Amino acid sequence: VKGIKAGKKTGTPIAAALAAVPEDLASVDGLKSVVLITDGAATCDSDVPAAIAALGEAGIDVKLDIVGFALKDEKLKAQMADWAAAGGGAYYDANGAKELARSLTTALGTPFRVYGPDTEALAIGSVGGEAVALEPGTYRVEVLTEPPVFFDDVELGNGASVTLELPGTK
Secondary structure, three states: OOOOOOOOOOOOOHHHHHHOHHHHOOOOOOOEEEEEEEOOOOOOOOOHHHHHHHHHHOOOOEEEEEEEEOOOOHHHHHHHHHHHHHOOOOEEEEOOHHHHHHHHHHHOOOEEEEEOOOOOEEEEEEOOOOOOOOOOEEEEEEEOOOOOEEEEEEEEOOOOOOOOOOOOOO
8 A cells, every 4th residue: 555656636436446456456356355445426437326336247256345545525435435335345444543543453354144944135234343233033054254154044143242262262
């Protein structure tokens, strides 16, 4: 990052950056974690949602997290949160160095997915990150390590929380 020099009138090509993901990460197997850090709106692109959808259509298993750095516009933050959700990830708001570091640590943490009884992914998060909110029920949790770790029949009661421990972490 230190070697990057951006001019003052540089655009923000978010869709173009996302379109480069399949080629950039072609040699990576499994879930690909992409963290987009931006300090402004997409200014060079016509259709960021289409670029996100194209990743899935190309068979790319990707988790897209977006970090908005020093953004003031609440509508823009909401739009980026929608984009991150469409990419199976989360939006993080960072207004300084500490928040940026915390956001990156969470976004780059080991991801997990929570599945409902119909095998649809209901939530995604990061190990050690914020808890995901779910309705009471029985779930399957997949921690996206290599190889993946599965927790079957995880029971979540009304108002309860569940903490899972990865094997070998005690």
